[in-house]
Amino acid sequence: GPVVIAVVNHKGGCAKTTTAVNLAAALAVGNEELGIDARRVLLVDLDPKGNVATTFGIDKKSLGPTMNELFKGGVDGAPVTLNECLIGPDILTEAMRESWKLHNPKRKRGPPKGISIENLWLLPADLDLSGVEIDLATRIGRENRLKLALQDSLGHFDVVIVDTPASLGLLTINALAAANWVLIPIQAEFYALEGMGQLMNAIRDVQKAINPNLRLFGIVLTMVQTNSNLGETVAERARKHFGDRVFDTAIQRSVAIAEAPLEGAPIVIAKKPNKSNPGSKAYWELAKEADARIVRI
Amino acid sequence: GPVVIAVVNHKGGCAKTTTAVNLAAALAVGNEELGIDARRVLLVDLDPKGNVATTFGIDKKSLGPTMNELFKGGVDGAPVTLNECLIGPDILTEAMRESWKLHNPKRKRGPPKGISIENLWLLPADLDLSGVEIDLATRIGRENRLKLALQDSLGHFDVVIVDTPASLGLLTINALAAANWVLIPIQAEFYALEGMGQLMNAIRDVQKAINPNLRLFGIVLTMVQTNSNLGETVAERARKHFGDRVFDTAIQRSVAIAEAPLEGAPIVIAKKPNKSNPGSKAYWELAKEADARIVRI
């Protein structure tokens, strides 16, 4: 089956979405120069905020059925297939290019040719997923809804990446139950120190009680600031906890990464990975390391 | 009754905890120069990450009963009183000073006299609150547990400030049900734009269905970066949505704010509000504006 990676950290704003989106996009399009194969990638949004679709310029009001319907589907609501919910690479490309135009009204030439994507499918989320999560507590197979929703389609993809909310509630548990790998982005800041221990306990509980096949795909240090003492402290603690699971690539804080969605696209698509685009370069280098780990699975 | 302020935003890492803690500390100790009265403040942590206690250097393993027990208390578990859970100003002061020593082992003189607090009581949270939230979905009065837990003690405090997780689940709903005011910290970044609409819809639902007395205390722009286009865009959108509810004080991004917990204390306690400590100055100025709004209630 495919590699199913849950991107998890209950600490808010540590670049889960930014990492899930950029990793998925990079692994989907591949890069000959960097030796990254193109793959069929399914990007799943399990966060009621629905930030994944927004990163690609998708207007959520225009969505058909989403993760919400899929979660209830067939058990608590009308059955809906994964295919009905999927947004494919052509629609993602169109949305990115439209979003670029929206944010760059003065530029007559239109978006660069590079603002496009292939091999990537998105399963979007919307805000009622919050209500779905609350109701889910009482439902049959409440931890397995994502696994159930994905099982017939897994064969069509090489990699599945799941973005999760900043919480250890039922949505995140569903991601950990459906995944075989966990990727943990850690922001190099104060609360990350105790957060690591909390998160590992939660993952161990899932391994014991629900999913013994769940393994650590890797830890990536994100939003690293060069002038901060905390960065080094957190990096050391991460390497002490997780050893070689910590990726060599750390993502530095960069305004370009935060502003990439204004280009209508994640940074690995919006900017070429070269010396003048260190943000894109960093996420492409992370993708390279991730690709190497996937190949060894 | 007291002013009960829920600090809410389902976007992660937008400085909810940093704002809740610094506002609570500043309003508790007061400031003669700035004309801020000292008040009796209860700071409630409703986030399973329990970052509030950590900011004061409190070791969570040493905690007695916490918000977890209080939430279940008497309905789903052994009754526990608010007083049994409270951590008072003397213990907070001791913890801050010990934490300062821990993070500054080479400094022989010990912590500055200013690292201390009065008039502030903390109701801490711990990670099992995640499990409590999941179980709560099926329980009687599930949205009112916080209100119930606080009702006999409200008379002892002038201000109650509630920190919430990055989610619109039952914990946050409890905060919105128990509060009469909502304070929304908004980070000046891309996803904040759609987040504002989502959050206001959720607040309106609570006003209609649970708590018609809930009002908007204010919006504060946080983690503002001067070299980013997004900052201005987000600030404009906030003022368009929320008008004069947006505080004049915006909190700039500052390494000192992120590192203050390494001094064992929130920045308004760790640093004097002057020109060389713009981070402390900003949060004290926010406290001044908040104090003025409280006085007019």
Ligand SMILES: Nc1ncnc2c1ncn2[C@@H]1O[C@H](COP(=O)(O)OP(=O)(O)OP(=O)(O)O)[C@@H](O)[C@H]1O
């Ligand atoms: N390396 C970086 N440099 C600068 N900004 C960044 C970087 N990585 C992410 N950001 C920005 O920081 C903010 C938080 O990132 P993101 O939303 O991806 O985190 P998250 O963990 O998914 O948050 P949440 O917990 O709310 O889901 C976003 O505005 C994002 O654009």
Ligand SMILES: Nc1ncnc2c1ncn2[C@@H]1O[C@H](COP(=O)(O)OP(=O)(O)OP(=O)(O)O)[C@@H](O)[C@H]1O
């Ligand atoms: N003005 C600022 N400048 C720099 N760093 C800041 C600032 N405000 C907060 N931080 C840091 O940013 C990180 C996120 O802040 P904080 O944890 O308070 O956000 P939050 O909204 O409570 O997050 P969560 O959604 O996880 O509860 C923390 O490490 C904090 O110390």
Ligand SMILES: [Mg+2]
């Ligand atoms: Mg996210």
Ligand SMILES: [Mg+2]
């Ligand atoms: Mg917080």
